[in-house]
Amino acid sequence: MLKIQNLSVNYGYIAAVKNISLEVNEGEIVTLIGGNGAGKTTTLMAISGLVPKASGTITFKGVNITKMSPDKIVKMGICHVPEGRRIFPSLTVYENLMAGTIGNPSLKKPQIKQLLEKNYELFPRLRERMKQSGGSLSGGEQQMLAIARGLMMDPDIIMLDEPSLGLAPIIVEEIFDLILKIRNAGKTVLLIEQNASMALSIADRGYVIETGNVVLEGKGRELLANPDVRKAYLGG
Amino acid sequence: MEYLLNQIVNGISQGAIYALMAIGYSVVVGVTGLITFTHGEVIMIGAFASFYIFQYIGNNLILGIIASFIASWILGMFIYYVCYDRFFEAPSHISLICTIGASMLIRNLAQIYFGPNQKPMLNIIDNKVYRIGVLQVSLMQIVILITVVVLASILAFFINNTRWGIMLRAVSQDKKAAYLMGINVRKTAMIGNCIGCGLAGIAGLLISIYYQTLQATMGGSLGMKAFSSSVLGGLTDTRYSALGGLAIGLIENLGITISTASFRDIFAFGFLITVLIIRPEGFASRKGAKSQ
Numbered sequence: 001m002l003k004i005q006n007l008s009v010n011y012g013y014i015a016a017v018k019n020i021s022l023e024v025n026e027g028e029i030v031t032l033i034g035g036n037g038a039g040k041t042t043t044l045m046a047i048s049g050l051v052p053k054a055s056g057t058i059t060f061k062g063v064n065i066t067k068m069s070p071d072k073i074v075k076m077g078i079c080h081v082p083e084g085r086r087i088f089p090s091l092t093v094y095e096n097l098m099a100g101t102i103g104n105p106s107l108k109k110p111q112i113k114q115l116l117e118k119n120y121e122l123f124p125r126l127r128e129r130m131k132q133s134g135g136s137l138s139g140g141e142q143q144m145l146a147i148a149r150g151l152m153m154d155p156d157i158i159m160l161d162e163p164s165l166g167l168a169p170i171i172v173e174e175i176f177d178l179i180l181k182i183r184n185a186g187k188t189v190l191l192i193e194q195n196a197s198m199a200l201s202i203a204d205r206g207y208v209i210e211t212g213n214v215v216l217e218g219k220g221r222e223l224l225a226n227p228d229v230r231k232a233y234l235g236g
Numbered sequence: 237m238e239y240l241l242n243q244i245v246n247g248i249s250q251g252a253i254y255a256l257m258a259i260g261y262s263v264v265v266g267v268t269g270l271i272t273f274t275h276g277e278v279i280m281i282g283a284f285a286s287f288y289i290f291q292y293i294g295n296n297l298i299l300g301i302i303a304s305f306i307a308s309w310i311l312g313m314f315i316y317y318v319c320y321d322r323f324f325e326a327p328s329h330i331s332l333i334c335t336i337g338a339s340m341l342i343r344n345l346a347q348i349y350f351g352p353n354q355k356p357m358l359n360i361i362d363n364k365v366y367r368i369g370v371l372q373v374s375l376m377q378i379v380i381l382i383t384v385v386v387l388a389s390i391l392a393f394f395i396n397n398t399r400w401g402i403m404l405r406a407v408s409q410d411k412k413a414a415y416l417m418g419i420n421v422r423k424t425a426m427i428g429n430c431i432g433c434g435l436a437g438i439a440g441l442l443i444s445i446y447y448q449t450l451q452a453t454m455g456g457s458l459g460m461k462a463f464s465s466s467v468l469g470g471l472t473d474t475r476y477s478a479l480g481g482l483a484i485g486l487i488e489n490l491g492i493t494i495s496t497a498s499f500r501d502i503f504a505f506g507f508l509i510t511v512l513i514i515r516p517e518g519f520a521s522r523k524g525a526k527s528q
């Protein structure tokens with residue numbers, strides 16, 4: 001469904017991503033794991049067209065999106081929930097959710113209503129705080145809003161960049177449950193996580209990235225059992 | 237006392253025009269995230285557009301307003317492509333200097349094509365004056381107030397209640413996140429910028445009707461007043477910027493009651509400096525953190 005071939009990204013003279021290739025099939029949960037500065041966020045930004053690519057091709061549902069503008073890429077059905085949430089602080093929760101629907105022009109009013117209802121069911125907190133400004137939510141609530149906002153565009157694939165960052169363990173579990181729910185609702189998920197054990201335990205497949213290179217790939221469970229991965233990311 | 241009351245009326249009318257300029261300014265700065273020094277020239281173009289409409293087509297205020305809006309919209313597009321479009325990622329002083337250059341260019345071209353001298357604005361509104369007790373209110377002042385209130389309300393409705401408004405606010409709060417919502421950020425920023433310019437152009441029409449003159453160099457001090465009003469309002473908040481404009485109009489007109497009309501600008505900018513010393517963030521109180 002999403003295919004990345006030989007992607008490289010440079011920031012000035014820093015090579016952040018070097019010749020990465022990866023693939024996400026429909027209905028899968030695929031995770032990218034790796035240490036700080038490995039190039040995970042950069043890879044997602046390159047898919048979304050937010051950073052210029054030095055080389056490589058990206059195709060989505062058979063269409064070459066390498067040179068598309070970021071807003072068109074979203075409209076292809078690719079949702080990117082960015083690192084650090086980036087909700088709109090002075091829009092209300094409701095308006096933040098409505099902003100999400102802009103990414104899918106085919107949505108009609110009744111569908112938007114349905115999506116809204118679905119998201120409020122998934123995140124009852126957001127319904128309570130509908131009229132509150134996004135910036136006044138707690139970190140965890142903001143993360144939920146960021147995910148809900150992404151789901152509002154009813155995308156085919158959702159890319160989540162460290163959704164559990166800075167959240168209490170109990171909320172982290174909720175988020176992972178949610179990712180499974182999203183997949184079971186028919187979506188494809190590309191997940192970036194520092195929490196490698198949890199990510200690998202729910203993922204169908206995973207890629208391990210180090211200093212801009214894919215160093216390992218395999219089934220989630222295989223990677224979880226791999227001694228090198230255990231040593232580097234799971235604390236032995 | 238009577239003089240003072242009437243100066244308050246004058247101050248409110250003039251302040252309403254400054255408020256419209258400032259609203260335009262804060263829309264531009266909000267949506268582009270960059271400071272502009274071309275606003276005065278946009279105001280001037282708006283004034284000249286309606287001047288020529290009145291001269292060649294007829295004394296129709298609505299037609300004048302439309303012409304001012306369109307002319308300054310087009311100038312806004314020019315400014316957007318020259319000064320902003322390629323510089324969103326660059327350090328912000330680059331586009332700032334670019335707007336200073338563009339403003340000089342536009343002002344000098346205007347002096348060449350419109351002539352350097354003051355021109356009399358046609359008197360398109362009846363010279364009627366209404367008396368309410370000791371208060372004197374001219375028809376022109378009423379027309380000005382109504383125009384500003386109507387335009388500000390349309391803008392507020394548009395920004396607060398439509399999908400378009402959500403896009404505009406999303407772009408002004410976080411451009412990267414706005415891209416990830418599928419918003420065409422460049423197009424939205426361009427249109428937002430042009431809306432702000434269009435409103436400023438209409439303000440240019442109103443101020444030249446009010447003073448009954450216009451001039452190619454009028455943008456200099458008017459642009460500064462729009463900027464000051466907007467700074468008083470915390471730069472990007474349209475409501476507080478409007479309040480800033482109103483305050484400057486009032487202070488100016490009250491100030492000249494105790495001195496002479498040539499001291500007008502001293503009161504305006506003196507007030508700005510005083511407020512900023514006491515309250516550097518302006519009238520507005522910041523809600524929620526502004527990300528990038």
Ligand SMILES: Nc1ncnc2c1ncn2[C@@H]1O[C@H](COP(=O)(O)OP(=O)(O)OP(=O)(O)O)[C@@H](O)[C@H]1O
Nearest residue numbers: 011014016034035036037038039040041042043083
């Ligand atoms: N805007 C930028 N300018 C210059 N260098 C950058 C920029 N953004 C990222 N980098 C560099 O690119 C490399 C990859 O960064 P990236 O954010 O992709 O890492 P990451 O894998 O997401 O890390 P983390 O897990 O800490 O989020 C890092 O070395 C980083 O310093």
Ligand SMILES: [Mg+2]
Nearest residue numbers: 040041042083
């Ligand atoms: Mg990252």
